Amino acid sequence: MNRWKIIEEKIFIALSAIATYSLIAVLGLIIVIVFVKGFNALSLDMVIKTPKGGYYYGGEGGVLNAIVGSIYIAFGATLIAIVLGMPAALFLNVHLVRHKKTQETIRYLLDVLWGIPSIVYGAFGFTLMLFFGLNASLLAGIITVALLVTPIMVRTFDEVLSTIPRGLHEASLALGSTKAETSYKVMLKQGFSGFITAALLAFGRGIGDAASVLFTAGYTDLIPVNLDEPAATLPLAIFFQLGSPIPEVRERAYAASTILTIIILIISLSARFLSNRYSKTNIK
Amino acid sequence: MTNNPTDTQVIQDCTILSIRNLNVHAGNHHILKDINLEIPKNRITVLLGPSGCGKTTLLKCMNKLTDLYRELKVTGNIFIEDDDILNTSKNIPSIRQKMGLLSQRPYPLPVSIYKNVAYGIKLKGIRDRKLIDYNVEKHLKEVGLWNEVKDRLHSPATSLSIGQQQRLCLARGLAVKPRIILADEPTSALDPISSKIIENLFRNLKENYTIILVTHVLRQAIRLADHVIFMYNGEIIEQGTPDELFNNPKSEKLKEYMVEGN
Numbered sequence A: 001m002n003r004w005k006i007i008e009e010k011i012f013i014a015l016s017a018i019a020t021y022s023l024i025a026v027l028g029l030i031i032v033i034v035f036v037k038g039f040n041a042l043s044l045d046m047v048i049k050t051p052k053g054g055y056y057y058g059g060e061g062g063v064l065n066a067i068v069g070s071i072y073i074a075f076g077a078t079l080i081a082i083v084l085g086m087p088a089a090l091f092l093n094v095h096l097v098r099h100k101k102t103q104e105t106i107r108y109l110l111d112v113l114w115g116i117p118s119i120v121y122g123a124f125g126f127t128l129m130l131f132f133g134l135n136a137s138l139l140a141g142i143i144t145v146a147l148l149v150t151p152i153m154v155r156t157f158d159e160v161l162s163t164i165p166r167g168l169h170e171a172s173l174a175l176g177s178t179k180a181e182t183s184y185k186v187m188l189k190q191g192f193s194g195f196i197t198a199a200l201l202a203f204g205r206g207i208g209d210a211a212s213v214l215f216t217a218g219y220t221d222l223i224p225v226n227l228d229e230p231a232a233t234l235p236l237a238i239f240f241q242l243g244s245p246i247p248e249v250r251e252r253a254y255a256a257s258t259i260l261t262i263i264i265l266i267i268s269l270s271a272r273f274l275s276n277r278y279s280k281t282n283i284k
Numbered sequence B: 001m002t003n004n005p006t007d008t009q010v011i012q013d014c015t016i017l018s019i020r021n022l023n024v025h026a027g028n029h030h031i032l033k034d035i036n037l038e039i040p041k042n043r044i045t046v047l048l049g050p051s052g053c054g055k056t057t058l059l060k061c062m063n064k065l066t067d068l069y070r071e072l073k074v075t076g077n078i079f080i081e082d083d084d085i086l087n088t089s090k091n092i093p094s095i096r097q098k099m100g101l102l103s104q105r106p107y108p109l110p111v112s113i114y115k116n117v118a119y120g121i122k123l124k125g126i127r128d129r130k131l132i133d134y135n136v137e138k139h140l141k142e143v144g145l146w147n148e149v150k151d152r153l154h155s156p157a158t159s160l161s162i163g164q165q166q167r168l169c170l171a172r173g174l175a176v177k178p179r180i181i182l183a184d185e186p187t188s189a190l191d192p193i194s195s196k197i198i199e200n201l202f203r204n205l206k207e208n209y210t211i212i213l214v215t216h217v218l219r220q221a222i223r224l225a226d227h228v229i230f231m232y233n234g235e236i237i238e239q240g241t242p243d244e245l246f247n248n249p250k251s252e253k254l255k256e257y258m259v260e261g262n
């Protein structure tokens, strides 16, 4: 190798390394800043109490209402995303295997859905809500967030399914399995880690989104016990508190952010753990 | 049989599968050209031919895996026990169960060793646990794998060596009780010893099954074949007994192939 090539190589390696590590640094920075700013306000009360009177002016209480509301909404939406998304992704990969054009079109449309900003889903959910005469409620929030996360669920699971070797698919059919057996006994099994990842990704996206629940879920200091009651959410709790003129309240916004970040970290870690666990029998 | 495939004359009751005027097109590409052949029952038929001549495609027509490829247009007749599987209203899974497939590389299901074989058994509608256990053992013994795996039946199938996986796939296929085994270069990914094991299995299995074997290894073909079909560029050039084809090849193509294959 001549000298220039060696230098060129070094520059490229250095640039790539800088790009990679600065991304990690940004992640670290976000977590640190949120933690540091919220640390003072972070207390057990934050996670086990609902807001008491005057909470938003620095009074007693916590954001348990928002934590529970967010978990309910994300959980409900993920459930819907699974019920719709799992069969859809399997259908796309097993039944439509000979229809490449249809497959491509559906994937493209799902990608478009994925790319639509969540405020648009919020607006759409709001329209639906009015149309059906619903109030801003847990149910309306769940449905809207489900619309937002289902494309994510389908496409993520689909990406994994589409990497399954064609030979395995054919081996299953050659044994005389039906398409349903091939889908649910072979492809789902082989793609199960991808399925878990997809579901948790949907959950993470759902729990963190503010715009889709802004008009649809409402906001309340109470913990919802029914689907037709309004529900508070962490992103909105952060939003409202951050807008407060009172420094203690703004601090609590960071504490709530910390809680949300921790929930999301837990979700990602479990995704990793579970997908490793379920891919043990996978063929390579 | 003569080298002219259109006027082959085979005694009806020893033919298990026959193909008439089979053509496969992919767009303008004529992949299989007017294939006519008979597969003798309880024999090993070897399909020979250079890469890309259409052997895999021919096997895929037999178990209707061509259905997965929209671009492939298949016409003609394939009779298995008097059913024309290309033009039948019977359900496809039941047709496919008449054939077991062994591919170039083994594809065990992503479950345990035991469950791989049990899967095939359950496809036949057997639900009784004891019966499943009994059959799992029987089929694993049939492929000579039982002693190697009996202490780790519940480990992932992927923990086996490639040669063992190939035999596991064979056991799984046998569990479906096929009449015919379609083997597409089943030893090409295996070491010589595993290959020998598979070859010996085939010799024993032909008592109960009909085997159609695609291979690029001429010596393997010579060792195993009861009936040979030589293809070139989508056509059957010669078919007949090993003696006819290997000792007295008529076409230039086959002579060339034999020289290069050795």
Ligand SMILES: Nc1ncnc2c1ncn2[C@@H]1O[C@H](COP(=O)(O)OP(=O)(O)OP(=O)(O)O)[C@@H](O)[C@H]1O
Binding pocket: B026, B029, B031, B049, B050, B051, B052, B053, B054, B055, B056, B057, B058, B069, B071, B072
């Ligand atoms: N789905 C398809 N679409 C288009 N062409 C195809 C398709 N499947 C096979 N072909 C073509 O048909 C021809 C025969 O392919 P096939 O795989 O049957 O060959 P083969 O004899 O099995 O070769 P090899 O010994 O390398 O496995 C090849 O030219 C291939 O490109």
Ligand SMILES: [Mg+2]
Binding pocket: B055, B056, B057, B184
């Ligand atoms: Mg081939």
